[in-house]
Amino acid sequence: KQEVTQIPAALSVPEGENLVLNCSFTDSAIYNLQWFRQDPGKGLTSLLLIQSSQREQTSGRLNASLDKSSGRSTLYIAASQPGDSATYLCASSVQGSSNTGKLIFGQGTTLQVKP
Amino acid sequence: DAGVTQSPTHLIKTRGQQVTLRCSPKSGHDTVSWYQQALGQGPQFIFQYYEEEERQRGNFPDRFSGHQFPNYSSELNVNALLLGDSALYLCASSSASGANVLTFGAGSRLTVL
Numbered sequence: 001k002q003e004v005t006q007i008p009a010a011l012s013v014p015e016g017e018n019l020v021l022n023c024s025f026t027d028s029a030i031y032n033l034q035w036f037r038q039d040p041g042k043g044l045t046s047l048l049l050i051q052s053s054q055r056e057q058t059s060g061r062l063n064a065s066l067d068k069s070s071g072r073s074t075l076y077i078a079a080s081q082p083g084d085s086a087t088y089l090c091a092s093s094v095q096g097s098s099n100t101g102k103l104i105f106g107q108g109t110t111l112q113v114k115p
Numbered sequence: 116d117a118g119v120t121q122s123p124t125h126l127i128k129t130r131g132q133q134v135t136l137r138c139s140p141k142s143g144h145d146t147v148s149w150y151q152q153a154l155g156q157g158p159q160f161i162f163q164y165y166e167e168e169e170r171q172r173g174n175f176p177d178r179f180s181g182h183q184f185p186n187y188s189s190e191l192n193v194n195a196l197l198l199g200d201s202a203l204y205l206c207a208s209s210s211a212s213g214a215n216v217l218t219f220g221a222g223s224r225l226t227v228l
Contacts, residue, residue, distance in 0.1 A: 043119075
């Protein structure tokens with residue numbers, strides 16, 4: 001059974017700082033891994049998706065890496081801004097569910113970027 | 116181009132009642148998945164509908180049921196509501212050929228008193 005864990009649960013940093021959010025998963029037989037952003041009381045916005053054959057994906061100030069052998073993914077945010085304040089969730093899609101939409105989510109890391 | 120639309124946005128029910136939540140998928144998507152997100156937790160997969168049939172189900176009791184219509188929209192029904200059913204219910208749509216790329220709606224916030 002796939003389990004996804006995110007550490008830390010909460011993080012507060014000053015504006016401009018570079019930061020890393022961590023995600024670990026127990027079953028390395030993943031189809032892909034995704035990072036989402038969730039603003040309070042809102043739905044999820046997809047940030048980055050890494051296929052199992054890939055090592056990283058980049059979008060603007062965001063970079064996500066994937067290491068299946070160690071069961072870890074990281075989301076790197078460069079030059080953080082107050083607008084980055086949100087909860088960040090990682091989710092894995094295990095093999096065999098490639099088109100079933102079944103994602104296993106971590107509990108999220110709530111980020112606060114202080115001006 | 117409208118994304119995923121969910122209704123209602125908020126609702127309050129009492130224990131034992133029944134609730135129906137609705138979801139319209141993003142244009143071009145034919146698959147709908149439902150998730151339950153309790154406060155402070157990550158979303159948990161309830162089930163997915165494709166071609167008007169339930170294709171996969173998570174670890175939820177039979178009180179949770181769903182339906183998909185020919186226009187790909189979907190409903191989530193929860194019977195005999197419990198206090199623990201209070202949560203944000205998220206609908207996500209995707210294309211069967213879309214490599215598991217999901218688009219999420221804003222959710223329906225259910226409070227059970």
